[in-house]
Amino acid sequence: MDRIYNFSAGPSMLPVEVLKKASKEMLNYNNTGMSVMEMSHRSKVYGEIIKETESRFRKMMGIPDNYKILFLQGGATLQFSMVPMNLLTKSGMADYVITGNFSKKAYEEATKYGKINIAGSTKNENFSRIPTQKELNLDINADYLHLCTNNTIYGTTWKYIPKTGSVPIVADMSSCILSEPVDVSKYGLIYAGAQKNMGPAGLTVVIIREDLAGKTLPGTPVMLDYSIQIKNESMYNTPPTYGIYILKLVLEWLEDLGGLEGMKEINKNKANLLYSYLEESKLFKSTVSKDDRSMMNVTFITGDADLDSKFAKEAESKGFANVKGHRAVGGMRASIYNAMPTEGVEALVEFMKEFEMKNR
Numbered sequence: 345m346d347r348i349y350n351f352s353a354g355p356s357m358l359p360v361e362v363l364k365k366a367s368k369e370m371l372n373y374n375n376t377g378m379s380v381m382e383m384s385h386r387s388k389v390y391g392e393i394i395k396e397t398e399s400r401f402r403k404m405m406g407i408p409d410n411y412k413i414l415f416l417q418g419g420a421t422l423q424f425s426m427v428p429m430n431l432l433t434k435s436g437m438a439d440y441v442i443t444g445n446f447s448k449k450a451y452e453e454a455t456k457y458g459k460i461n462i463a464g465s466t467k468n469e470n471f472s473r474i475p476t477q478k479e480l481n482l483d484i485n486a487d488y489l490h491l492c493t494n495n496t497i498y499g500t501t502w503k504y505i506p507k508t509g510s511v512p513i514v515a516d517m518s519s520c521i522l523s524e525p526v527d528v529s530k531y532g533l534i535y536a537g538a539q540k541n542m543g544p545a546g547l548t549v550v551i552i553r554e555d556l557a558g559k560t561l562p563g564t565p566v567m568l569d570y571s572i573q574i575k576n577e578s579m580y581n582t583p584p585t586y587g588i589y590i591l592k593l594v595l596e597w598l599e600d601l602g603g604l605e606g607m608k609e610i611n612k613n614k615a616n617l618l619y620s621y622l623e624e625s626k627l628f629k630s631t632v633s634k635d636d637r638s639m640m641n642v643t644f645i646t647g648d649a650d651l652d653s654k655f656a657k658e659a660e661s662k663g664f665a666n667v668k669g670h671r672a673v674g675g676m677r678a679s680i681y682n683a684m685p686t687e688g689v690e691a692l693v694e695f696m697k698e699f700e701m702k703n704r
């Protein structure tokens with residue numbers, strides 16, 4: 345069987361070139377006679393892999409020297425705890441903006457560790473848009489402001505970076521990291537699980553401004569202390585070695601596409617193919633506000649739940665996998681991360697047009 349177009353929200357597609365290179369190097373990496381999975385993380389060869397991943401990542405995202413890059417485990421979800429344990433250490437207060445399922449979970453977790461203010465929420469509109477700067481209720485004494493820049497389930501994206509004065513912004517970028525350029529200097533901390541745009545599940549990347557690490561709440565486990573992870577260069581214990589290696593291959597692939605500027609053009613074009621069809625369609629429509637729609641997760645409905653199910657089922661049988669929407673939104677969701685080829689989106693739009701003709 346050939347490869348199919350997998351629109352899964354995560355884990356999701358990886359570039360074929362990356363999978364091929366990994367398979368070529370599977371049994372014998374660079375004349376070591378072993379797979380990367382079988383290597384000591386303390387070996388010289390592996391040391392080169394992790395160092396190269398770090399430097400390619402830093403270059404790709406333009407990460408300033410006063411930021412550290414960490415390769416951790418526990419998913420983005422563990423960062424929901426690790427962030428407050430390390431950063432709620434001055435006033436003990438933080439602002440959280442709730443724009444969907446993951447930012448809500450992050451908020452709930454943080455409430456265990458300090459006084460957490462909901463600085464904005466679009467729950468009343470089923471998270472179909474992002475609050476404007478004016479709608480945010482920010483506290484100048486907050487230790488940080490937390491937001492989720494791309495809402496994987498609802499299909500919205502922050503198109504602006506809120507002005508917070510000197511309050512650092514902590515951003516969950518799990519479902520949009522490496523999809524377009526980001527001004528890292530505008531953030532205090534960025535985190536992302538790997539399984540959407542970076543590699544296999546099991547690796548979490550954290551980018552942290554150095555001065556934010558160093559203090560922790562009493563009782564913080566050693567593994568959850570950013571300063572320990574920084575001091576040990578992500579090797580306090582065994583890091584997710586294979587995931588880091590795949591990330592290196594993904595970064596090489598991105599470099600060949602022209603880096604994040606090149607990737608952004610491709611992603612913009614892919615998203616436009618879907619959104620412009622959704623605008624002209626009489627059957628399907630987008631579920632989110634036009635100004636805030638995501639380039640990565642495109643959510644849409646017919647307005648008829650039975651027809652939505654029929655669509656998802658027929659799509660699956662035609663080789664478009666995982667287009668069923670999350671239960672919180674219903675309808676459909678096409679996750680079109682970096683590795684989804686343009687042809688995959690073109691084919692999906694063709695299929696949607698045919699479905700519309702037959703079901704109007």
Ligand SMILES: *Cc1c(COP(=O)(O)O)cnc(C)c1O
Pocket residue numbers: 354418419420421422446492494495496516517518519537538540
């Ligand atoms: C997928 C996702 C998460 C959860 O990631 P895990 O790695 O499963 O913990 C959190 N936030 C966002 C925005 C996501 O897309």
